[in-house]
Amino acid sequence: MHKSRLNVLIFLRQNYIEHVGGDVIQAQKTADALKCLGHKVDIIDHTSVDLSNYDIVHLFNLERPIETLQHLSYAKKSNKPVLLSPIFWDSFAVAGYPSFPRRMIVILKIFCKCLCDYFKTGNFTFHEKAIELLPSRFRHVQQDILEQIDCLLPNTHAEQQMLAQTFSGASNISCHIVPNGYDKTLFNSEKIKKIDVKQARAVIEVARIEERKNQLLLVRAMSNTDVPVVLVGNVGNAKYADAVFAAMKPKDQYIDKVPYEQLPEVYSKCSVNVLPSYWEVCGLTTMESGAIGCNQVASDIPTVREYYKDIAEFCNPSDEKSIRDAIFRALKKPYPNMDIARKIRQKYSWENAAKETEKAYFMALDHMRS
Numbered sequence: 001m002h003k004s005r006l007n008v009l010i011f012l013r014q015n016y017i018e019h020v021g022g023d024v025i026q027a028q029k030t031a032d033a034l035k036c037l038g039h040k041v042d043i044i045d046h047t048s049v050d051l052s053n054y055d056i057v058h059l060f061n062l063e064r065p066i067e068t069l070q071h072l073s074y075a076k077k078s079n080k081p082v083l084l085s086p087i088f089w090d091s092f093a094v095a096g097y098p099s100f101p102r103r104m105i106v107i108l109k110i111f112c113k114c115l116c117d118y119f120k121t122g123n124f125t126f127h128e129k130a131i132e133l134l135p136s137r138f139r140h141v142q143q144d145i146l147e148q149i150d151c152l153l154p155n156t157h158a159e160q161q162m163l164a165q166t167f168s169g170a171s172n173i174s175c176h177i178v179p180n181g182y183d184k185t186l187f188n189s190e191k192i193k194k195i196d197v198k199q200a201r202a203v204i205e206v207a208r209i210e211e212r213k214n215q216l217l218l219v220r221a222m223s224n225t226d227v228p229v230v231l232v233g234n235v236g237n238a239k240y241a242d243a244v245f246a247a248m249k250p251k252d253q254y255i256d257k258v259p260y261e262q263l264p265e266v267y268s269k270c271s272v273n274v275l276p277s278y279w280e281v282c283g284l285t286t287m288e289s290g291a292i293g294c295n296q297v298a299s300d301i302p303t304v305r306e307y308y309k310d311i312a313e314f315c316n317p318s319d320e321k322s323i324r325d326a327i328f329r330a331l332k333k334p335y336p337n338m339d340i341a342r343k344i345r346q347k348y349s350w351e352n353a354a355k356e357t358e359k360a361y362f363m364a365l366d367h368m369r370s
Contacts, residue, residue, distance in 0.1 A: 004038065005038050005039055005040065006039045006040070006055045006056055006358075006361055007039070007040045007053055007054045007055050007056070008031075008034060008039055008040065008041045008042070008054065008055065008056045008057075008058060008361070009041075009042050009044065009049070009051065009054040009056070009057050009058070009075075010027050010030075010031055010041060010042065010043045010044075010058045010059075010060065011043075011044060011045070011057065011058070011059050011060070011068075011071035011075075012024060012027055012043055012044070012045050012060055012061075013045060013060075013061060013064050013067050014045045014046075014067065016045060020260075021208075022087065022281070022282065022284050023060050023061045023085075023087050025284060026060065026085065026087070026180055026284075026353075027043060027058075027060045027085075028043065029181065029183065029350040029353075030181075030350060030353055030354055030357055031043055032350065033181075033350040033351050033353065033354030034354045034357065034358065036351070036354070037354055037355070037358060039358070042054075047070060047071060047074040051074075051075060051078035051080055052078065054078075054080060055080070055081075055361075055365065056080065056081055056083065056361050056364065056365070057071075057075040057080045057081070057082045057083070058082075058083050058084075058085070058357075058361075059071055059072060059075075059082060059083070059084045059085070059149070060084075060085045060087065061085070061086070061087050062084065062086040062087065062088045062142055062145060062146075063087060063088065063089070065138065065141040065142045065145060066141060068084075068145055069141055069144060069145050072084075072145055072148055072149065076148060081150045081151070081361075081364035081365055081367075081368050082148070082149050082150050082151075083149065083150060083151045083152075083153055083360060083361070083364055084145065084146075084149045084151070084152055084153065085153045085154075085155075085178070086152060086153075086154055086159065086163060087155070087281050088154070088159055088162060088163055088166075088281065089162075089279035089280070089281060089303075139166075139167075142167065143167050143168065146163070146167050146169070146170055146173060147169065149173065150174065150364045150367065150368070151173070151174045151175065151176060151360055151363065151364045151367075152170075152173050152174070152175045152176070153175075153176055153177075153178045153357065153360055154175065154177060154178070155177070155178060155179055155180050155281050155282050155303070156177065156179070156281070156282075156302075156303045156306045156307065157177060157306060158302035158303040158305075158306050159281055159303050160175055160177065161302075162302075162303075174363070174364070174367065176356065176359060176360040176363065177356070178353055178356040178357050178360065179282075179307070179347075179348060179352070179353060179356070180281075180282040180284060180287065180307075180348065180353060181287075181348050181349045181350035181351070181352060181353040182284065182287045182288050182291055182344070182348055182349070182350070183288070183350065184291070184345065184349055184350075186260075186261060186263075186264060186288075187263075187264055187288045187289075187291040187292050188291070188292075189292075189341070199269065200268070200269060200270055200271040200335060201227065201271060201331065202227060202228040202229070202230055202269065202270040202271065202272075203218075203222065203227060203228070203229055203230070203270055203271075203272040203273070203274050203297075203327055203331075204229075204230040204231075204232065204266070204267065204269075204270035204272070204273055204274065204289070204294075205218060205229070205230075205231055205232070205233075205273070205274050205275060205276070205285075206232040206233060206258075206263065206266070206267075206273075206285045206289075207232075207233045207275065207277070207285065208233045208234055208235070208236040209231065209233055209234070209235045209236055209237065209240065209241040209244060210236035210237045210240060211237060211240055211278070212277055212278050212279060213233075213236075213275075213276075213277050214276045214277055214278055214299075214317050215231055215244045216240065216243055216244045216247060217276060217317065217318070217320055217323060218274055218276050218323060219231075219244055219247045219248050219249075219252065220247055220320055221320040221321070221323040221324040221327070222249075222252075222324060222327065223247065223249055225324070226251070227327070227331070228251040228252055228253065229248065229249075229252045229253075230252070230253045230254075230255065230266075230269070230270055231244070231248075231252070231253070231254045231255070232254075232255045232257075232258055232266060233256075233257075234256060234257055235256075263288065264288075264292055267288070267289040267292055267294055268292060268293075268294075270294065271294065271295055271330075271331065271335040272294065272295045272296070272297060272327055272330045272331055273285060273286060273289035273290070273294040273295070273296055273297070274296075274297040274298075274323070274327060275296075275297070275298050275299065275304075276297070276298075276299050276315060276317045276323050277299050277301075277317060278299070278317050278318075279299075279301060280298075280299065280301065280303060280304050281303050282303065282304070282307055283298055283304050283307065283308070286298055286304070286307070286308055286311075286312065287307070287344055287348055290308075290311060290337075290340045290341065290343075290344045291341055291344045291345060292336070292341065293335065293336025293337050293338060293340065293341045294335075294336070294337070294340070295313075295330040295331070295333045295335060295337050295340065296308060296311055296312035296313065296330065296340065297312060297313050297314075297315055297323070297326045297327050297330050298312040298313075298314060298315070299314070299315060299316075299317040300314035300315060300316060300317075301317075310343065311340050311343055311344065313326040313327075313329045313330045314326060315327075
């Protein structure tokens with residue numbers, strides 16, 4: 001007999017408050033929706049907590065394997081079911097991944113910084129970024145995590161297939177697909193009424209300025225057009241950001257940071273949302289902006305196509321012409337696009353994500369008890 005109420009502990013990376021990404025939004029919104037279902041949910045970023053009062057431990061982000069493995073090891077000592085939302089993409093197979101000499105230079109810089117910290121504090125911690133630059137070690141830690149968890153919660157079937165193709169034994173792990181949702185209260189039909197259609201012939205990308213998000217090719221693709229490009233997001237890579245800003249035409253605009261609750265207003269000023277990333281698991285900005293009626297351009301990659309196959313115009317993220325052509329196809333569509341908004345509202349919500357997550361929790365508990 002299932003308990004009517006679960007006590008759930010979610011572990012997140014240490015910098016989740018300062019650097020809010022898709023993993024943090026997914027965890028926080030899922031937690032809020034689980035609370036509405038009657039469960040108690042706590043989110044922490046450390047291992048100095050008593051796990052005896054918790055029924056379930058939920059980890060997020062296989063792309064931060066050192067911290068995730070630490071959280072996993074701590075949870076396993078308490079004999080709790082551990083579930084993982086992997087948010088996985090193959091970092092080493094996409095464009096923009098640094099060459100071997102560049103990786104070694106970065107690793108040496110990180111090592112020197114760690115030595116300086118050691119002499120100052122007496123603690124030596126090898127930064128997780130260095131592990132990311134060592135593919136064999138990175139994969140080894142990820143493999144170790146997957147061999148110990150009780151259930152995988154990928155966002156798509158495509159993500160599940162990638163995990164099975166990349167890691168030995170991943171296809172044998174208990175798995176439950178949990179599509180992402182979006183904030184229906186914030187990104188709702190009331191926002192659509194506030195759209196200024198006459199001023200909205202522009203494209204927007206909301207993402208951290210870094211190679212994976214591919215702002216440089218977007219700006220170059222639209223450089224000889226009269227369509228403004230609006231980039232919103234903090235700088236993740238300063239050198240790359242300098243190249244992006246240098247390539248922007250006078251009509252283009254960069255906005256450093258926008259509070260999350262103000263995003264609907266920012267989206268509504270542009271008729272097309274573009275996310276030409278080299279890799280995405282979901283592309284939350286596509287979902288959020290689509291919910292208020294923005295037309296969509298997205299990279300033609302398996303996970304994204306699974307979400308938006310009947311919603312977005314797809315492009316090759318490595319091809320400027322492909323990006324530009326997809327944008328002009330999207331610009332020809334009606335705006336606000338009520339059909340896109342309706343499809344997203346019908347398909348996705350954090351409430352649905354929480355219900356699927358709840359099913360997985362009970363499955364993991366039943367398996368442990370049997």
